[in-house]
Structures are given as structure tokens and as C-alpha cells.
Amino acid sequence: MIKGRYADENLKWIPLIIMAVFALPFLIKSATFSYKYYLYVINMAGIYIILTVGLDLLSGFTGLISLGHAGFLAIGAYTSAILVDQVGLPFELSLIITPVIVGFFGLIIGFPALRIEGMYLALTTMGFGFIVKRMIIALRDWTGGSGGLQVSNATLLGMDVKSDWDNYFFIFTFTILAVAAGRRIIHSKLGRAFMAIRDSEHAAEASGVNIAKYKLIAFFISGIFAGLAGVLFAHTNNFISTDHFDILLSIYFYVMVLVGGMGSIYGAALGTLFIVLMENLFIPLFEDSLSQFIATEAGDLQALIFGLIMLLFIIFQPLGLYGMWLKMRIYWKVFPFNPRKRFT
Amino acid sequence: MNELITGLLQESISGIALGSIYALIALGFTLIYKASEVVNFAQGEVMMVGAYVNFFFVSYFSAMVGEINGWVFLLAFLGSIIFAVIFGIILDFIINRPLKDEPVFSIVMATISLAIILRALTALIAGPISLVPQSPFGGRIMEVGGVVVSYLDLSIILSAVVLMGIFFIFFNKTRWGIAMKATSEDSEAAQLMGIPVKKVYMIVWVFAAIVGVVSGILLAPRMSLLDTSMGFLGLKAFPAAILGGFGSIPGAVVGGIILGVIETVSMGTLSFHFSWIKEINDIIVWIVLIVVLMVRPDGLFGKAKVKRV
Numbered sequence: 001m002i003k004g005r006y007a008d009e010n011l012k013w014i015p016l017i018i019m020a021v022f023a024l025p026f027l028i029k030s031a032t033f034s035y036k037y038y039l040y041v042i043n044m045a046g047i048y049i050i051l052t053v054g055l056d057l058l059s060g061f062t063g064l065i066s067l068g069h070a071g072f073l074a075i076g077a078y079t080s081a082i083l084v085d086q087v088g089l090p091f092e093l094s095l096i097i098t099p100v101i102v103g104f105f106g107l108i109i110g111f112p113a114l115r116i117e118g119m120y121l122a123l124t125t126m127g128f129g130f131i132v133k134r135m136i137i138a139l140r141d142w143t144g145g146s147g148g149l150q151v152s153n154a155t156l157l158g159m160d161v162k163s164d165w166d167n168y169f170f171i172f173t174f175t176i177l178a179v180a181a182g183r184r185i186i187h188s189k190l191g192r193a194f195m196a197i198r199d200s201e202h203a204a205e206a207s208g209v210n211i212a213k214y215k216l217i218a219f220f221i222s223g224i225f226a227g228l229a230g231v232l233f234a235h236t237n238n239f240i241s242t243d244h245f246d247i248l249l250s251i252y253f254y255v256m257v258l259v260g261g262m263g264s265i266y267g268a269a270l271g272t273l274f275i276v277l278m279e280n281l282f283i284p285l286f287e288d289s290l291s292q293f294i295a296t297e298a299g300d301l302q303a304l305i306f307g308l309i310m311l312l313f314i315i316f317q318p319l320g321l322y323g324m325w326l327k328m329r330i331y332w333k334v335f336p337f338n339p340r341k342r343f344t
Numbered sequence: 345m346n347e348l349i350t351g352l353l354q355e356s357i358s359g360i361a362l363g364s365i366y367a368l369i370a371l372g373f374t375l376i377y378k379a380s381e382v383v384n385f386a387q388g389e390v391m392m393v394g395a396y397v398n399f400f401f402v403s404y405f406s407a408m409v410g411e412i413n414g415w416v417f418l419l420a421f422l423g424s425i426i427f428a429v430i431f432g433i434i435l436d437f438i439i440n441r442p443l444k445d446e447p448v449f450s451i452v453m454a455t456i457s458l459a460i461i462l463r464a465l466t467a468l469i470a471g472p473i474s475l476v477p478q479s480p481f482g483g484r485i486m487e488v489g490g491v492v493v494s495y496l497d498l499s500i501i502l503s504a505v506v507l508m509g510i511f512f513i514f515f516n517k518t519r520w521g522i523a524m525k526a527t528s529e530d531s532e533a534a535q536l537m538g539i540p541v542k543k544v545y546m547i548v549w550v551f552a553a554i555v556g557v558v559s560g561i562l563l564a565p566r567m568s569l570l571d572t573s574m575g576f577l578g579l580k581a582f583p584a585a586i587l588g589g590f591g592s593i594p595g596a597v598v599g600g601i602i603l604g605v606i607e608t609v610s611m612g613t614l615s616f617h618f619s620w621i622k623e624i625n626d627i628i629v630w631i632v633l634i635v636v637l638m639v640r641p642d643g644l645f646g647k648a649k650v651k652r653v
Contacts, residue, residue, distance in 0.1 A: 127630030
């Protein structure tokens with residue numbers, strides 16, 4: 001029998017997971033009164049997942065480092081805000097145009113990436129992030145400068161998406177689409193070319209992979225994902241300013257991918273969810289109980305825990321959460337007969 | 345016209361002083377990169393911690409003596425150097441050793457997380473208030489032909505040049521320096537030749553910590569206010585290290601000084617005369633960096649690497 005495209009993948013869980021995603025807000029609503037805040041946090045995670053899937057395609061699969069993804073997110077958010085509110089395009093059109101525009105910005109960064117690599121690339125993209133931030137302030141006629149910009153709600157086919165409740169379904173539709181698209185890309189010819197470049201550029205070139213072309217495509221695709229995230233960010237947050245797109249955010253995106261597991265789409269999604277929930281729900285709880293004993297400024301303890309988690313993950317679990325899950329699965333598959341070595 | 349030239353000269357001098365700070369931080373990057381190909385993102389934070397520790401020592405000793413004099417600063421300086429040695433060893437143990445066989449990039453991410461941790465810890469321990477550091481030179485200045493130079497700036501420039509000279513000689517002439525070069529080339533082969541690779545790494549981290557702490561001590565009085573955001577200056581030193589070509593000691597210093605001069609001059613006189621420069625003067629170093637990398641991907645002094653397949 002000829003194997004289908006999905007033969008080696010276990011697909012029966014996918015509809016269940018999608019159903020769970022859409023049932024989650026009802027669950028939260030019935031469980032707690034302050035469900036709006038939880039939804040807000042989860043919405044944030046949904047937006048970031050779209051971006052980190054794109055970042056994972058670029059870094060985890062193609063091996064190109066980018067510390068400028070907050071810049072891409074900012075370009076997406078501001079472009080969409082300007083297109084919808086000032087030019088007057090309908091939101092649906094902006095939803096399509098803006099990611100493509102950000103994709104072209106990705107190409108602009110992709111060109112130097114053909115010549116430089118490693119740390120030089122990391123710092124060039126970091127510089128790109130700084131330049132974007134400064135440019136947004138410089139073009140204050142359109143962007144409102146450092147004061148920030150009010151953005152209208154998303155309107156989809158005449159429907160106004162205005163509350164956190166509506167936003168949830170709106171955002172997570174795109175999140176699921178993004179994760180699915182990421183999965184499809186890595187199982188296609190494109191994804192195999194990316195991985196070949198990551199593993200060895202010379203071997204890939206010798207096998208006939210056009211390195212320049214595929215690196216540019218990787219940046220383009222990553223830009224599209226970041227642009228989509230930017231559109232959603234602007235129109236669900238209703239307010240954007242340059243403070244949202246700090247260099248630290250770029251690093252946090254990297255942490256999310258790293259904690260989830262570089263080089264796996266589900267890992268990126270999982271890591272993002274983990275970090276965002278951690279940052280917004282668990283650490284504040286912990287901080288409240290600890291602030292009775294030591295006087296702290298709001299962000300410090302959070303940053304400390306954040307840094308510690310990251311360091312511990314890098315040292316003890318370099319494959320991330322997804323790697324942990326894989327190890328666990330192997331462990332249970334061969335359960336009574338597991339060799340000791342496999343689990344170290 | 346004459347006024348413009350004097351202004352430019354004045355700004356060039358303070359630009360060289362600022363650039364020397366960048367150069368010192370870049371020197372810290374370069375040392376670690378030369379031995380282990382790791383880029384230490386926490387160098388700026390090491391500098392900040394050094395400034396805080398020195399401040400602590402100065403206030404501790406001056407409280408003991410009852411007044412602030414030269415001896416207090418000297419003692420505090422020595423205390424900070426001893427702290428730097430211990431700090432470097434600790435960093436080697438928690439960052440470098442556990443990650444020795446991992447890909448270089450995960451060590452880089454570890455240094456980023458170290459930077460976050462150090463900044464948060466310093467803020468937690470020292471409290472959220474900015475400190476006012478004392479300068480051993482007070483406000484003393486020197487005037488040469490209409491251009492004013494403070495003693496502090498002079499000491500910064502001098503120590504950058506001296507440290508560069510020391511490390512340049514160290515890496516090219518001494519046994520340990522050559523051992524470090526060999527380690528960076530191929531650590532396994534170096535180990536087979538009898539070079540104690542672990543010790544080499546430790547010494548490099550100690551050196552980098554010393555350079556970081558010294559730059560922190562020198563920079564703190566120049567900033568007039570000391571808080572944890574000082575660590576972000578480390579990010580600005582990256583273009584300096586890259587401009588000179590990562591791994592080249594004279595390159596780090598020259599790159600730092602070039603960027604310092606560009607930044608100060610564009611912030612000062614030029615931005616009064618051309619208003620569009622005012623908009624971009626805090627990203628001008630990054631624009632310079634990207635342009636240079638487009639033309640010379642290995643920096644001004646770097647050598648192109650031939651990759652083995």
C-alpha cells in the first residue's frame with residue numbers, strides 16, 4: 001500500500017485538540033469570575049505563538065539567528081494600524097496585505113544574511129530592531145511617535161470583534177492555521193531544503209539546494225508570520241507604542257522557542273504558552289506572597305525567575321519541553337524493557 | 345567656522361573617551377571570543393556589577409576612614425579586582441563548564457539569561473534607587489588650546505590603550521597567550537598537545553571579568569548616576585567589537601573609538617546644524633555597523649574564516 005502524506009503522523013488527536021482550544025473559554029468562564037483577564041493573557045499567547053512558529057521556521061529549521069523579531073512585529077502592527085485607520089482600507093484587506101509587506105521587510109534583512117552568519121547575523125538583526133523602533137518615533141506624523149497610537153477594533157465581514165471573548169476565537173483561528181501551516185511547510189520540499197541548510201550548508205549546496213533562494217524564502221515566510229501576529233496584536237490591543245516592541249521582547253521570543261524546543265513547531269507553540277502563562281499568571285502570584293518579606297520593584301523578581309528558568313533549561317534540558325515529551329513517549333513505548341541509557 | 349571646528353574637536357575628545365569605554369567592553373567580548381568562540385552577552389552586566397561593587401567598597405572604606413581620599417579609591421579598586429577574579433571563576437563554573445559540548449549558540453543564550461539574572465539580582469540587592477558615584481579625580485580638567493579634557497576621560501583613554509597593549513603582548517608573546525590561541529583554533533587538538541584547556545577557559549573568563557569591572561569603575565563617575573540600566577551599554581559595545589572584527593584586540597579598540605567619535609559628534613555639533621541627524625543619532629552606530637558588514641562581512645580587522653567541510 002502506498003503511504004499517504006500523513007501516514008507517519010498521528011492525526012487522530014488533532015480534531016480533539018482543536019475542539020479543546022475552542023471549548024477552553026467556556027471552561028474558564030464557568031470556573032472563575034475574572035475570566036476576562038485570563039482570556040486576555042491567553043490571547044497574548046495566541047498572538048505570540050503565530051510569531052514564534054515563524055521564528056522557529058527561521059531559526060530552528062533553517063539555522064538563521066534573528067534577534068529582530070520584535071521589529072517585524074512592530075512593522076506589522078504599525079502598518080496595519082496606518083492602513084486601516086488612516087488610509088481607510090478594510091480590515092480584511094489589511095489582514096492579507098500587511099503580512100506580505102512585512103515579508104518583504106524580511107527579505108531586506110535576508111539579503112545581508114546571505115553574506116554574514118552566526119553572531120554577526122544575530123547582531124545585525126538586533127540592530128534592525130533598534131532601527132525600526134527609532135524609525136517609528138521619527139515618522140511621528142503617521143505613527144504618533146513615542147506617545148503611541150490608538151487602533152480601531154478588528155471588523156470581520158461587518159462583525160465587530162471587540163471584547164476579549166470575541167478576540168479569543170478570532171485569534172485562535174489564526175493560531176491554529178499558523179501552526180498547521182508551519183507543520184505543512186516543514187513536511188514539504190521547502191522544509192526539507194531548510195533543514196538541509198541548517199545541518200550543513202556545503203552538503204546542501206552540493207545536493208543542489210539553492211542556498212540563497214531558500215534563505216530568502218525563510219526570511220520571507222518568517223516575516224509573513226510575524227506580520228500576521230502584528231496585525232492581530234494591533235487590532236486586539238487597541239493601543240500600540242514603541243515600548244511594546246523592545247529588544248527584550250525579541251530575546252523573549254527566542255526564549256520561548258528555546259524552552260519549547262528548537263526545531264519543532266509544536267515545541268514553539270508549547271514554549272510560548274508556557275512562558276506567557278508563567279510570566280503573567282504564576283510569577284505575579286508568587287511575587288505577591290514574597291513581597292511581604294522583601295521590598296522589590298515590580299519587574300525585578302519576574303526577570304530573575306525568567307532568567308533562571310532559561311538558564312536551567314539550557315543547561316539541563318537543551319531540547320526543551322517538546323524534547324521532554326518525546327523522551328517520555330519513548331520511555332512509555334518500550335516501558336518494561338527500557339534501557340537505562342535512553343532516559344539520561 | 346572656527347567655532348565649529350573647536351566644537352568638533354571637543355566632541356571628538358569626549359567621543360574618544362566614550363569610545364574607549366566601548367573599547368574596554370568590546371575587549372571583554374573579544375577575549376572570551378578569542379579563546380572559545382562564545383559571545384558573552386553579559387559583559388555589560390559584568391561591568392555594571394563591577395561599578396556597584398566598587399561603589400560599595402568606596403562607601404564602606406570611606407565610612408571606616410571617615411573621609412574620602414586617594415587611598416580609599418585605591419583600596420576599593422584592589423577590592424573590586426579581587427572580586428572580579430572570584431566572579432570570573434564563578435561565571436566559568438556556571439556558564440562555560442556545563443555547556444562545553446553544547447553548540448555555541450546555546451552558550452550565547454545562557455549568557456543572555458545570565459545578563460537578565462545579573463540585572464535583576466543587582467536591582468534586588470541594591471534597591472531601586474540610583475546611586476551617585478564619586479570620582480577619584482573630582483571635577484579636575486585640563487585645557488589644551490581651547491579644548492577641555494577632564495582627568496577622568498584621560499584616565500579612561502589611557503587605561504583602554506594600556507589594557508589593549510597588555511593583552512596584545514600577552515596573546516602574541518607569552519606561553520599562556522599562545523595556548524589560548526591554540527585552544528580557540530581547535531580545543532581537542534590543544535588538549536592533546538598538553539594544554540590545560542579548562543584552565544585556559546577559566547583564565548579567559550577571569551580576564552574578561554577584570555576588564556569588565558575596570559570599565560565599570562571608570563564609567564560609573566562619567567555617567568553621574570548609577571543604576572542597572574548601565575548594563576545596556578554592553579549592547580552598544582557590540583557594534584564596536586564587530587566593526588573591528590570579532591576576535592581582534594586592536595580591532596576592538598579601534599572599532600570602539602570610531603563608534604564613540606561618530607556617536608558623540610553626531611549627537612553634538614552635527615545635530616545642531618542638520619536637524620535630520622537628531623532623529624537618528626542613537627541608532628547611527630547600528631546603521632554604520634550594517635553598512636560595514638555589507639561591505640566587509642568580517643569587520644575591518646577580522647580575517648575571513650575558511651570553513652572545513
